[in-house]
Amino acid sequence: MIPAGPLPITPLSSPPDLIWRVPGSKSITNRALVLAALADGESTLEGVLHSDDTRHMRSALEALGIGIEDAGPHTLVVKGGRGRLRAPGRELFVGNSGTTVRFLAALACLVPGEVVLVGDEHMAKRPIADLVDGLRQLGADVECATGCPPLRIRGGRLKGGTLTMRGDRSSQYFSAVMMAGPFADAAIDLRVAGELVSRPYVEITRRMVADFGGRIDEAAGGFTVHPAAGYRPRAYRIEPDASSASYPFALAAAAGGSITVPGLADGALQGDYRFVELLEQAGARVSRQADATTVRSDGRLRGIDVDMHHISDTVMTLAAIAPLLEGPTTIRNVANIRIKETDRLAATVAELRRLGQEVTHGDDWLRIEPRPLTPALVRSYSDHRMAMSFAILGLCRPGITIEDPACVAKTYPTFWEDVERCRGASGGAAPVG
Numbered sequence: 132m133i134p135a136g137p138l139p140i141t142p143l144s145s146p147p148d149l150i151w152r153v154p155g156s157k158s159i160t161n162r163a164l165v166l167a168a169l170a171d172g173e174s175t176l177e178g179v180l181h182s183d184d185t186r187h188m189r190s191a192l193e194a195l196g197i198g199i200e201d202a203g204p205h206t207l208v209v210k211g212g213r214g215r216l217r218a219p220g221r222e223l224f225v226g227n228s229g230t231t232v233r234f235l236a237a238l239a240c241l242v243p244g245e246v247v248l249v250g251d252e253h254m255a256k257r258p259i260a261d262l263v264d265g266l267r268q269l270g271a272d273v274e275c276a277t278g279c280p281p282l283r284i285r286g287g288r289l290k291g292g293t294l295t296m297r298g299d300r301s302s303q304y305f306s307a308v309m310m311a312g313p314f315a316d317a318a319i320d321l322r323v324a325g326e327l328v329s330r331p332y333v334e335i336t337r338r339m340v341a342d343f344g345g346r347i348d349e350a351a352g353g354f355t356v357h358p359a360a361g362y363r364p365r366a367y368r369i370e371p372d373a374s375s376a377s378y379p380f381a382l383a384a385a386a387g388g389s390i391t392v393p394g395l396a397d398g399a400l401q402g403d404y405r406f407v408e409l410l411e412q413a414g415a416r417v418s419r420q421a422d423a424t425t426v427r428s429d430g431r432l433r434g435i436d437v438d439m440h441h442i443s444d445t446v447m448t449l450a451a452i453a454p455l456l457e458g459p460t461t462i463r464n465v466a467n468i469r470i471k472e473t474d475r476l477a478a479t480v481a482e483l484r485r486l487g488q489e490v491t492h493g494d495d496w497l498r499i500e501p502r503p504l505t506p507a508l509v510r511s512y513s514d515h516r517m518a519m520s521f522a523i524l525g526l527c528r529p530g531i532t533i534e535d536p537a538c539v540a541k542t543y544p545t546f547w548e549d550v551e552r553c554r555g556a557s558g559g560a561a562p563v564g
């Protein structure tokens with residue numbers, strides 16, 4: 132159950148010492164759903180995340196003719212195939228899920244008939260013009276009046292050929308083309324103009340496309356997406372979500388305890404797993420086991436100066452514990468966080484200042500000078516990561532209230548239950564903070 136807001140966060144009564152299981156990866160779940168939907172036959176997906184973002188993907192695919200059945204609490208059986216795709220006869224609602232709208236925009240080009248993708252009021256501000264333009268370069272008929280959703284796609288086929296998109300706004304545009312691209316009439320020469328942001332997500336896509344029988348090679352200036360006879364259905368296990376794991380890892384580091392997250396270790400598919408390296412740099416100890424990672428610390432960490440271009444979903448996790456570190460923390464090269472669920476740079480700066488911190492920033496960086504914390508109601512901006520990140524600070528120090536706890540449903544609906552489980556497992560005498 133998600134508690135009603137505003138939610139005052141009581142600090143832990145003693146440093147945490149527990150195993151904290153996080154749910155499945157949003158990014159991998161939504162890719163697995165798309166790939167299984169396009170694979171001819173039955174795929175079984177295990178470790179699936181159930182959250183707003185994956186529900187939007189699932190119900191859109193069902194409306195497009197794909198069979199999806201629950202076969203266990205976190206297991207789905209997907210009956211897929213390009214031949215099953217049909218026009219849904221109604222608008223498809225994608226909420227504020229970037230992966231859903233971007234991945235489906237490309238998949239819709241393969242649907243014979245009209246597909247309309249509509250998001251919520253936040254999605255209506257998230258740019259998609261680069262992808263629209265890219266799909267048009269492949270011969271698709273896409274209407275998009277504002278450069279942001281809604282989109283109207285009249286699909287049937289993609290013709291292949293050369294497609295160039297700028298790389299600095301969202302890697303999701305590239306992942307979208309990579310997953311639908313093997314069904315084009317010919318190879319796609321997918322070129323990146325400028326630098327590619329969030330690169331590890333594109334590597335997840337390449338790897339998962341290969342797992343389902345497609346092939347994408349690196350090429351000069353970008354990638355070659357090879358045509359495939361179709362995807363192969365398969366059993367696929369989804370990793371726990373590494374961005375969600377940044378919250379328990381940060382808590383262990385900042386509160387001075389020990390937290391183990393099972394299912395994430397060296398070799399993890401997700402780039403955000405590397406957040407633990409930043410905690411290590413700040414002075415936490417990280418031990419990587421065969422199938423788990425433990426972060427431990429004595430709670431005395433130093434501020435760090437880091438480039439988070441490729442792991443920017445964890446910017447707020449670091450920023451929210453920065454008030455507890457010794458010395459300033461600088462986060463660089465994160466311009467694209469301004470076009471996510473909200474303008475995350477502006478939101479983070481505003482909330483840290485509300486908490487009495489000294490913050491300076493530019494268009495793509497911020498620097499936090501720790502100051503004594505002023506108690507405050509921390510605004511959430513309908514952004515799950517704002518709510519979860521500042522909750523971690525609230526578990527370490529008194530005075531934090533989270534405005535909108537419900538927004539965690541986007542990727543981590545059981546977050547507050549896991550916080551309470553952590554509280555329960557962290558009895559003892561010495562208070563945190």
Ligand SMILES: O=C(O)C1=C[C@@H](OP(=O)(O)O)[C@@H](O)[C@H](O)C1
Nearest residue numbers: 158230300301302303329332444
């Ligand atoms: O491909 C993905 O699964 C994602 C890519 C990233 O977005 P950008 O590529 O827009 O940075 C990330 O922020 C998002 O949460 C998930």
Ligand SMILES: C=C(OP(=O)(O)O)C(=O)O
Nearest residue numbers: 227228229230444471472
């Ligand atoms: C940016 C995010 O999501 P998306 O782009 O998939 O909506 C996120 O989960 O932090």
